[in-house]
Amino acid sequence: MIKSDIELTITQDTLKEFMFTLQEAQGENDLDELGSFKKEIYLKALEGQVEELTKQVEDYENLKNGVIEPFKVSEIMKLPNYIIRKRIASGRSLEELSEYTGIDVRQLEEYEEELFVEAPPSDLAKIIKTLQIPVPTPFFSMLQVKLIDLKKNIAKSLKNLETFILPEEIKQGENQSLGYLKLFSRLKGIYDEYAEKFLLDSSQPIQFSSVSSFKYKVPKGVSQELVYSYTTFATYLAKVVSTSYTVEAASFLTDYRMFKEQVLRGYGILNLESCVNYMWDLGIPVIPLKAKGGFHGACWRSNGKNVIILKQQANSEARWLFDLLHEYWHATQEPELEERSVVDFTETLSQIEQDSEEIAANNFASDVLFNGKRNELIEACYEEAQFKLAYLKNAVINISNANYVDTGSLANFVAYDVQTKVKSKNQTWWGAAQTLQNKNNPHGVVLKVLEERLDFNNIEDKLDREMVINLIEAE
Template sequence: MIKNQFEYNLTQEKLKDFKEALDELLKQKQDFDDLEFELYFNAYKSQIEELETEIKQYEALLNNKEKYLKIESIEDLPNALVKARIMKGYSEEQLAKELGIDRETYLRAERNDFENFDSTTLLRLIDILGIKLTEEVEALIQLQYEDLESKLTNAGFDLSFFKKKLSYSDFNEYSVIGTASFVERLLKIFQVSIKDILGNMQLGFNLTALNTRFKLPANANKKNIGFYTAYANYIGQIALKATSHLKSKSIPDNPKVFYFEVINRYGELTFENVLRYSWDLGVCVLPLNDKGAFHGAFWRVNGRNLIILKQRIKYESRWLFDLLHELWHAIQEPDLKERTVIDYEDAEQVMQYNEEERIANKFAGNIILSGQAEKLVQLCVEKSHGKVEFLKSAVQAVAKEKNVPLGGLANYMAYKLSVQGINWWGTAANLQTGDTNPLEISREIFLENANLEVLSENERYLLLSALYGEE
């Protein structure tokens, strides 16, 4: 963004240089092969268009007749302050004088999005520039962090986690705009009114409403699961917006058909290939890397399928199993525009009573194990003589004998035992093989399919923070 006459003149000079370079390139076209010429041409053209856009935006601000801006979000305030200064015809030095500060302090404030201004100085600047604020934005600017922290903590909120996820940089309780931006994002995610934050009454997030939306387990209040689930859902909807160009297609519900679709398209059944096939069908798969809450979630939002994978175990076979499991949820009730199924970490015992969960696991197991999931489990039981302590060697022997993935068979056996109340996941983890990183693969493929340009700056930040952040 051009902020003053000096930058405007400099941008004009840059534009002239790039246009001259493009003209020279066109004259020498015969000296380049087609691909090389196209690369240079597109690079120059893109830079010229970007500079022209910046110049037009600056000129439009100088010629703006309304001479005021209305701000409805803290996110828009820093840029709006610069735009309003230009529209009002203030130089940085003139505005600094109006505020009673030196020019360098003001310039530093603009560079840092006014993070160092206190609420009094910020509101004074807004008044000088004639910017109109909504009641909510003005209230956010005047928030006292100490009161906010106390209310959120008493409401059972995990502040340390959300400070990392929702703050552009290290959270600074003395930054008015930083605190206001943080709270504004909370309001959007948890659908809380600013009046609830500012009121004298005890702040209470509506877990009953969260339970209705996300079918929380009984211990949701104790373990902050409801808050995290609402956050993940919000990030997921940003991911859906970034992938809105993808068309949803029918997902095969027959394990054999699904298996051969992947083989015919990609050659072999691996986590990466199944993931790419899922994206081919318009399923948005978002990987997260936070502790607790759930290890997999499925949402259908306005007809779009969204899967969130959140598995701390970095083995391909486990991620493959979870992905196929969630795809079964995506297959169900295709006529519904909205659908939610969340696999909470502490609710595995519920699976034995949940028909859809049992079938989802069989669907995943039969794809991974070539349609022999139950048969292979029975062979393992026979080889171990029904003794859990002998199962590890039995699973290894059966996997080798039947030429099926050891990790996949171990995971399916662990699931079958969990239904009986036996935790065999630790042993299954010790039987995993391979050195690929499914989290990194998932991130890369997500970014291949996402168009981040359709997102606001705030949405891009929140999405990438969720995608790459670790608790």
């Protein structure tokens, strides 16, 4: 980009040289020795240079005449380049801009050379104000907020999501103006007009119900603001991943026997890793999140593509697998709908007063895990233990081994069954069930598959790509 009359003269001279070289090359027979293919490449390279330099000269001359495109809020990441264009179109030299802003002219030269990457946000605000660039008011206000205060505002409003949303520049405190641009653009993309609520210290509660593209009843005792902030973020994340995953969706099996048969045929074993891989085979990306609160698990469908998000906090492969199978069932429902969302706010295994779909989802998951014999196996455990809690642990181990089912999974169902049958709070079997869990970092298992399956180069938007990479690195 040409930024001054001196650069214009240099560019015009360079353009003349390239045009002369091109004219000579087009008439020289000596180039025939290169062969027609190489000669064509050489001529096209020269033509490309001439075209590019001509475009730069015309662009600068238009700017000098005051011709400039309107600033677009949707393209705020292009603001650094627009600032330079606006200065030229306004007929102001760097010396004049320095006089108005109080910023040293040599500093302004460095800012423009580096596209304001290292400029303090407060200096960026001064330049924007001087050139009268109509940036969004929240963004202009944000530029005048100190980095430490901005981080506090984000931490206060986004809770555990800040790790995924904050750009690296904000985290490290380097290249702050670039970081502020990225943060505003990212929050604007996720939360639209509510972005300013996160950036500026506001005592007003954030009402997210109108932001979400789906509706559901928030359970009592659960923060509505927290639920909507998490689900809105997760919805955006799901769309980014589903859009970039190009595997065509296959038909979904709802018969647990056929489902299990397909997993075993493809991977030789039924466990968390094989089932996650099978989901990806079907065109269903599975995303793990460690952020606490908001919701427990979800299945989103956008433009006909399903995405499962798991937020199980327990370090138990059995619980992760159950949740995965539960959310898969939601993905199979109402296939004629292009858009569909189901959010589970509590442990799927212990949900009460469920609707028919939740019951069916739990039944499908347990049928896959226990070959349709969940109740029989639980009763067999009680009988093996002579209906005594003290003997139940060994009974679960024996029954699970004898029936070739996962011990941790059976232990969880027995613990929940004990909980529903025994009224005393002092009598619980969850502690014993916990000792029978496979704690082979289930979150890491799901994340590893995501890294292997997702081609990050397919995420077209650079900021979205960085956010997904943030998700992986933070986890």
